[in-house]
Amino acid sequence: MTPSQVRSELLRQHADLRQLMEAAREIARRVREGESLRRQLQASTLRLADALNAHNRREEELLPALTADGGWAPADPEGVNQRHFEEHKTLHGALVEVSTEPNAGWVAGHLVLALDTLLEHMANEERTFLHHSLLHDDEPDTDPYGGRPLGT
Numbered sequence: 412m413t414p415s416q417v418r419s420e421l422l423r424q425h426a427d428l429r430q431l432m433e434a435a436r437e438i439a440r441r442v443r444e445g446e447s448l449r450r451q452l453q454a455s456t457l458r459l460a461d462a463l464n465a466h467n468r469r470e471e472e473l474l475p476a477l478t479a480d481g482g483w484a485p486a487d488p489e490g491v492n493q494r495h496f497e498e499h500k501t502l503h504g505a506l507v508e509v510s511t512e513p514n515a516g517w518v519a520g521h522l523v524l525a526l527d528t529l530l531e532h533m534a535n536e537e538r539t540f541l542h543h544s545l546l547h548d549d550e551p552d553t554d555p556y557g558g559r560p561l562g563t
């Protein structure tokens with residue numbers, strides 16, 4: 412797989428996740444306004460949890476190679492990967508926990524928090540190892556700071 416193929420696959424999954432998140436957020440909003448949508452809220456949360464799980468597994472397969480040979484070279488790649496994978500577990504666990512709670516009002520509130528954290532997680536990936544200046548098929552830049560996005 413070329414770097415750009417890896418990038419396209421993971422970004423496509425991010426786009427799908429964002430769509431599922433928008434749908435879940437909309438149901439949560441309606442629940443908070445008093446609509447009785449407990450079942451829809453749980454189904455939507457579980458759909459998102461499943462898609463997130465599949466994405467996380469794929470990312471965990473690909474990330475070690477990206478931090479070792481890709482354009483993104485953190486000082487402590489193993490530590491970075493370890494923390495990243497723990498975040499995956501926490502995010503997925505939060506969605507599963509939320510989906511099993513019978514109180515729809517509680518679910519809606521906690522779901523919104525989990526969605527915000529997940530959005531941040533994905534945005535951070537898109538600023539680092541998924542950034543187009545780092546994950547492309549050209550030869551790496553000889554200037555170690557060339558093209559590196561700020562704050563990475």
Ligand SMILES: [Fe+2]
Nearest residue numbers: 470495499536
């Ligand atoms: Fe991730």
Ligand SMILES: [Fe+2]
Nearest residue numbers: 425470533536
């Ligand atoms: Fe991701």
